[in-house]
Amino acid sequence: MTSATRQPETAAKALPPRLIATDLDGTLLRDDKSVSPRTVAALAAAEQAGIEVFFVTGRPARWMDVVSDHVHGHGLAICGNGAAVVDLHGGPGTHRFVKVRELARENALDAVRLLRDAAPGTVYAVEQTYGFYQEPAYPKLHMEIPDSLAPAEELLGPDHPAAAEPVLKILAYHPEIDPDAFLTLARLAIGDRANVTRSSPSALLEISGPGVSKASTLALCCAERGISHEQVVAFGDMPNDVEMLTWAGRSYAMGNAHPDVIAAASGRTVANNEDGVAVVIEQLLAELP
Secondary structure, X not given: OOOOOOOHHHOOOOOOOOEEXXXXXXXXXXXXXXXXXXXXXXXXXXXXXXXXXXXXXXXXXXXXXHOHHHOOOOOEEEEHHHXXXXXXXXXXXXXXXEEEOOOOHHHHHHHHHHHHXXXXXXXXXXXXXXXXXXXXXXXXXXXXXXXXXXXXXXXXXXXXXXXXXXXXXXXXXXXXXXXXXXXXXXXXXXXXXXXXXXXXXOOEEEEXXXXXXXXXXXXXXXXXXXXXXXXXXXXXXOHXXXXXXXXXXXXXXXXXXXXXXXHHXXXXXXXXXXXXXXXXXXXXXXXXX
């Protein structure tokens, strides 16, 4: 079994990189959701040097059009915080799921119940491989029209029209609780029934299957390619990046990163609006023999 836990004795090694793993929002993308020309050039140069680039994001596959023009070579991305590996070669709307690590409906229902009890007022949405469903009180956070509106218990129930479609994650929103406090509360309430994280500045949690994270899915993809964690360079800015940054041999928190991310990373770069990922890639390429 591939472990997504970095061993302390190997953390200081600096082998030549074979794979760059980068988050998107707040990391590779500027705040206007664009990829700067400098970053485009850096990604292309890395691929030309034989270094694979993986986009590792909390976004669903249908939101990957922002980088679909920049997937070189393998064309794969890790979406939904590790819940899916997606081939983006076909372009928006024609992506293919290569690997799905679903959240069992039983676990999802348990998480909904436990968090409702711990934080009354929590509302939910359900992210599936192709569909998006939400409760009527769930706010318009995602700039899209849900496929259906119903209580989470119905959305996750056996009689829902999309019951045969895998659940990638559920989203839990609270209108009043501090985001970090909500994350801590949810992790205590849900325990090992699911993996809970967040990437939004609001009190919006992302709940995936047990053990499913950016790090664990990235570790699986690297193992398939014979790439060790010492050969991975990772970038991120929010709590859903912490495990990945801890696992990678070299990791960088963005200048705009959450304090937990800064503590987890082995290095730091400038903010996303200053092309922090490109700055490091350029340095890495300059160091290659």
